[in-house]
Amino acid sequence: MSDNVLAHFQHKFEHISSLFDELKELADSLPSDRFSIVALGIYNQGKSTLLNQLISDFHNSTFKVSDIRQTREDQVFCHNNYLFVDTPGLNADAYDDAVAVHAQQRANMYLFVHKITTGELNSQEIGFLEQFANKQGLASFFDSTIFVLTNIANCSDEQTNSVVIKVKEQLRSHFGAAYNYKIIAVDSLRYAQGNLEHKELFIKKSFIAELKTLIEQTKKQLQPQLQSIKAEKIAQKLQPLKEELYSFRDQISQEKAKQEHLLETVTKKFQAKLEQYQEQEELTYNVDSLLDDIAFLTDLQNNDYDEIEYEHQRSHCYDICDRIDRNEQVLEQLRQSMMAEFDFDPSVDFECPKIEILNETIDSCEHMLSNCEQLLSIVSHLEATT
Ligand SMILES: Nc1nc2c(ncn2[C@@H]2O[C@H](COP(=O)(O)OP(=O)(O)O)[C@@H](O)[C@H]2O)c(=O)[nH]1
Numbered sequence: 001m002s003d004n005v006l007a008h009f010q011h012k013f014e015h016i017s018s019l020f021d022e023l024k025e026l027a028d029s030l031p032s033d034r035f036s037i038v039a040l041g042i043y044n045q046g047k048s049t050l051l052n053q054l055i056s057d058f059h060n061s062t063f064k065v066s067d068i069r070q071t072r073e074d075q076v077f078c079h080n081n082y083l084f085v086d087t088p089g090l091n092a093d094a095y096d097d098a099v100a101v102h103a104q105q106r107a108n109m110y111l112f113v114h115k116i117t118t119g120e121l122n123s124q125e126i127g128f129l130e131q132f133a134n135k136q137g138l139a140s141f142f143d144s145t146i147f148v149l150t151n152i153a154n155c156s157d158e159q160t161n162s163v164v165i166k167v168k169e170q171l172r173s174h175f176g177a178a179y180n181y182k183i184i185a186v187d188s189l190r191y192a193q194g195n196l197e198h199k200e201l202f203i204k205k206s207f208i209a210e211l212k213t214l215i216e217q218t219k220k221q222l223q224p225q226l227q228s229i230k231a232e233k234i235a236q237k238l239q240p241l242k243e244e245l246y247s248f249r250d251q252i253s254q255e256k257a258k259q260e261h262l263l264e265t266v267t268k269k270f271q272a273k274l275e276q277y278q279e280q281e282e283l284t285y286n287v288d289s290l291l292d293d294i295a296f297l298t299d300l301q302n303n304d305y306d307e308i309e310y311e312h313q314r315s316h317c318y319d320i321c322d323r324i325d326r327n328e329q330v331l332e333q334l335r336q337s338m339m340a341e342f343d344f345d346p347s348v349d350f351e352c353p354k355i356e357i358l359n360e361t362i363d364s365c366e367h368m369l370s371n372c373e374q375l376l377s378i379v380s381h382l383e384a385t386t
């Protein structure tokens with residue numbers, strides 16, 4: 001496999017690993033995910049003031065409070081693992097509606113805020129509720145919505161009770177009696193004042209503590225539903241990842257098989273060439289040992305042998321020298337061809353680089369395959385548990 005192909009596979013594997021990390025992060029966040037609470041309602045109903053009380057900001061400096069319309073965009077604040085979202089008033093303009101709808105998409109719970117001093121819900125509020133509730137599904141919407149009637153400090157208890165009852169009737173007549181509408185009447189300013197001036201009775205009569213309890217209860221009831229929403233999110237990510245992993249595993253196993261086959265062929269060829277070289281080397285060495293004969297010839301010359309015998313020995317020696325030359329040439333040719341084909345010099349090297357590279361590539365493939373198997377087993381585990 002060329003470096004390019006290997007790099008391609010490694011790149012691909014990194015991509016899959018990062019998908020996997022995303023998935024793990026999502027899975028790990030399951031139990032601790034932030035719970036978002038979105039305040040909905042017409043502007044000037046007390047949404048921002050109420051959210052400030054829920055985060056114990058009695059000076060109302062976090063969520064902007066005003067008699068004129070202030071909020072143009074969602075304002076988000078995190079407190080005790082809750083994500084509080086303030087939305088612009090529903091009736092301001094189409095832009096605001098769009099923002100409010102956007103907030104709905106990331107809401108776990110809604111506080112529909114209505115000022116009790118204006119009496120029951122008006123037709124605009126009912127219209128918005130219809131739009132929201134139908135979009136999410138009535139049951140799910142009303143399970144996750146608390147109707148908060150604010151400003152009770154400016155009403156008598158009788159008035160308050162009567163509006164609470166009226167609002168419940170309104171909801172029943174518009175959306176049916178099947179849902180358990182959660183309605184609570186509170187006063188945010190009374191709660192703030194009670195806290196700032198340490199007046200227990202104000203705090204008590206603000207009913208913010210009751211609202212907090214109701215929020216906790218509602219959250220608990222929503223928990224199984226939230227888990228299943230998250231499980232769905234995970235499942236959506238799992239499927240494509242699994243497909244990628246399987247396809248990658250197939251590709252890389254094919255590549256590995258290809259490389260193994262190549263290794264076998266190259267090794268065979270290399271071994272054959274190396275044997276040939278070694279045989280030739282031995283031959284050259286053997287002929288080399290005949291050089292002793294030349295020493296013998298020198299002796300002949302010195303010892304004054306007869307001329308015929310001397311000539312005979314001399315030509316024999318030339319033959320030997322020729323053979324040595326020829327053998328050395330053949331040996332060198334073999335060496336050159338091994339260098340060219342395998343980048344291997346048999347006179348100095350021990351390992352064949354080409355075979356080494358193939359072995360390394362096969363190791364890399366194996367490594368990626370085993371990582372891939374591990375990811376797949378975690379993915380299957382996640383799939384089984386969500
Ligand atoms: N007395 C009283 N006034 C409130 C209460 N909630 C809000 N307000 C006042 O109503 C006005 C609008 O409140 P705000 O929170 O800005 O409403 P939003 O437009 O719905 O966010 C401000 O003047 C607040 O002080 C409440 O519970 N009691």
Ligand SMILES: [Mg+2]
Pocket residue numbers: 044047048049064065066070071086
């Ligand atoms: Mg506001």
